[in-house]
Amino acid sequence: MTQIKRKGAGGAMAVTQGHGNPKWTRDETLLALNLYQRLRGQVPGSNDSEVIALSQRLRALPVHQGAAKRDSFRNPDGVAFKLQNIRQVATGRGLGNVSALDKAIWQEFGERPELVQRLVDAIGAAVERGEADEMNVAAIDDDEVFAEGRVLTALHRTRERNRKVRGLLLDERQQTGTLHCDCCGAGPKASNLELALAGFEAHHVTPLAESTSGGTRLTDLALLCATCHRLIHRAMHVHKRWIGVAELKAFIESPA
Ligand SMILES: [Zn+2]
Ligand SMILES: [Zn+2]
Incomplete structure (x- = not known):
């Protein structure tokens, strides 16, 4: 077993990390x-x-x-x-x-030090407000983590899965006759209202680096069908950057 070198304050050598600690995220x-x-x-x-x-x-x-x-x-x-x-x-x-x-x-x-500073501020704010705790961060799978890391991915998920906010968005869309996916345009897939609504998900459109303040407004949300929502999250994971609904729409309309 490798010896772990430890030096006190002012030690000149680098010190190895302790064994058994989890990998850096x-x-x-x-x-x-x-x-x-x-x-x-x-x-x-x-x-x-x-x-x-x-x-x-x-x-x-x-x-x-x-x-x-x-x-x-x-x-x-x-x-x-x-x-x-x-x-x-x-x-x-x-x-x-x-x-x-x-x-x-x-x-x-x-x-991109300015972007990094904004992300670090957003991570700190999310933890401080309790919008990203150990439980909801642990619920994020490795293959769905955005480039900005687990905490901000969890924040995004927590916000858009908020039942109250999703309910308000669906009410508004029903009232205005715009119950369709903002990306592919797909409408309700069932005549039964509950089933029709189940096909839609709210997607938070605020880039993670700008998510330092709390609360979600209706204007922060897009309405996506479950497939487009999955695609936009996957696109952000694969491309390692924030992707907007308009950009996803362009991907879908002209697949490479
Ligand atoms: Zn769609
Ligand atoms: Zn989303």
């Missing part, structure tokens, strides 16, 4: 990238106050069930080590153990 890597970008490429040691603050934030993030109970989980040593990995990806220098996710996140977000 997209959300966690975005938070670390945000600190790397704010420090403009400087990588402080594990005794730095920003590193300690990020360690605390990561330990409180609801992306790993129960994992935070382990002392070594996302401790300041682990955070400093992750910053070194990010620097290696960013500069091509260093000896860090770089993961495929570190590379992917750098490719997607490395040159």
Whole structure:
């Protein structure tokens, strides 16, 4: 078994991460990238106050069930080590153990510090408001996570599955005679009202980076048939970016 090197404050060597800790998620890597970008490429040691603050934030993030109970989980040593990995990806220098996710996140977000800041703010706000807790974050499957990570994916899901908001949207569409999919135009598939409505889902149209405020208004929602809703979520997962209803419509009308 490999020895875990531990050095105290001011230790010159990188310290390996504790065994048995879960892999870093997209959300966690975005938070670390945000600190790397704010420090403009400087990588402080594990005794730095920003590193300690990020360690605390990561330990409180609801992306790993129960994992935070382990002392070594996302401790300041682990955070400093992750910053070194990010620097290696960013500069091509260093000896860090770089993961495929570190590379992917750098490719997607490395040159977009303002977007990363907005995402980190949105993640913090969602956790603070309790709109993304451990239970609803855990309910998100790996193959449905958006580029912005599990917390914001869970926030999106929680908002659009809110029964009250969905009910208001369906009422409005019935009253205005616009009960059809905003993407493909499909109408109700059954004459029985309950069955007809069951074919439609609400989709939150606010890009995740802009979701720092609470509450959902009707204008935040599109009405999609279940197939188009599945497609738009899958398209965002595959393309690793936010995709609007108009863009999905264009995909469907002219398939590549
Ligand atoms: Zn549709
Ligand atoms: Zn949706």
